[in-house]
Amino acid sequence: MPRSTNQKLKLLCLCRLLWERTDEDHPMTVPELIQGLEEWDIKAERKSIYDDMEALRVFGLDVQNRKGKDPGWFLGERPFQLAELKLLVDAVQSSRFISQRKSGDLIEKLESLASRHQARQLQRQVYVDRRAKTMNESVYYTIDKLHSAIANHRSVSFKYFEYNVQKERVFRREGKRYDVSPAGLIWDNENYYLAGYDHRHREMRHYRVDKMAELAVTCLPVEGVAADFDIASYAQKHFGMFSGKEGLVSLRCDNRLVGVVLDRFGREVILVPDGEAHFTVTVQAVVSPQFLGWVFGLGAGVEIKAPNWAREMLRRQLEAVTEHYKEET
Template sequence: MPKGSNQKFKLYRLAQIMLDKTDDEHYITMPEIMKALAEYEVTADRKSIYNDLRDLEKLGIEVEGEPVGKGYHYHVVSRPFELPELKLLVDAIQSSKFITERKTNELIGKLEKLVSRYDAMKLQRQVYVSGRIKTMNESIYYTVDAIHNAISENKKIRFQYYQWNVKKEMELRHGGAWYHISPWGLSWDDENYYLVGYDSVAGLIKHYRVDKMLHIQMSEEDREGREYFKKLDMADYAKKSFGMFNGKEQNVKLLVANYLAGVIIDRFGNDVMMIPKDDEYFTVNVQVHVSRQFLGWIISLGEGVKIISPDEVVEQMKEEIKRLQRQYTILKI
């Protein structure tokens, strides 16, 4: 039998058809396969299609045929990603504040192409689970890429940094001054992306919201601060920094009610040492950057947690409580 038309596209189109139209719950028959190929102006006989279905496995697309009546129906039984895995990725993208709304939809659209049209509808429903506030900085993807490139080439970066003013306008910080930083890593905290780097002028490790960085450029200068980052555990750094706000790093002892044990473990990890004090309370020593955000976290836990030491931090908490009392006593709107 002579070969059909457009044979060089046949295997590609067959893969498209099987991936798009079939899954564990949806099947396609041989006549339907031939009809779908014809829509792409590809003609083929049954025997060659049987061979092609077997060849798809070499491309990582496993197709299974099952007898139904006098014929067979076929479907894809394995894919690079399972539907539950893609749902997790969709949820992560949707809940990430540093990804813009437009880019969120683009990324999810690409993920939908990894499953059948039927499962893609299930992913699309996931998109609207959460109405998160999104960044408006479309250049964040290029910023992240530039940071990774600088890290791999051991170079500093230069960028400007902005904040929002009361008119909802982007306003460059420090009058538009350029920041010159040695990038050492990226951290994800409170659904935001942060650059963690070394400021050689200040002699400090600092972090910056990636979506607030503008006009990033790779410097010709080599990175500095290696000795600091050799001793730095990036995950531990994020754990100690509440909301990624800086503060003096200190060992703080807390008295905590037993019912808040889960809160402590969630924040500081399963290896944190909790020493029972009595039947209702335990003490725990945690290494944190003591900032107003840390004190606010303690306050938010109510009477179930109390700072025991050091005295310096206890006094900071007392001053913060006095400040709040003054603010809500004097403030009149």
């Protein structure tokens, strides 16, 4: 049989046919594989197909040949199972920090990891209660730069902004740059945050990654970040990543709220029985409006016992909110 100019691509093309067109439910027979190769102007004989499949198997591909009913060759094990790809697609689709356009790009790449038949099962919509996607398209690349800075122990510089009612960016500090030594990234409440040492204020702070602009990794080494800095502990103390006054807070809770407390503070916290219907727990927390809102949301089931300044903060917040709902006389 005369050799075509593409004959050297034969094994690569067979690999692509198996990857894109076959799975356990969609095998390809030898005649179908020969026909598929002809699309690249590659000639093949039946016997050579068997030799090529053995070569691909030796190379490491899980090439299988099913006999009997619905016979044919197919690619068995892949880097990701279909169920795993579905999970990843759902996560990308429902993630707030990934823009709509970037979500589409990522899902298309995930589809390429499955056969074309399985890819159709990945083209689905996940209902996420009108979830808003980020308006900052560059966040995807900002996260990558931050990971690089953290790995190489380098400081970063960026501008930080908020949105006004016209959905326009308004830069803080009149557009002056923030210089920060990154300590770690936190994913909280479906947003990415950078925790790091602020060079200007000389203290640890955190910043929403999707509100950063013009991020640059500098040549300066990190400073102010303790070697034993615990990013997980930092994230746990900051409710919704809001800032506030930090301290040991003692809570008295109904027994029915044990699960709620463990979900919030972890299973390592110590629960001390307080009578038959209550328990107390002492946690290191940043007392912010978000923390106080969490306490208030649990109603009479939780009481801040100490410190007094935390009790006073809650009392003042309740009074401020009550003012909005006083009946007009």
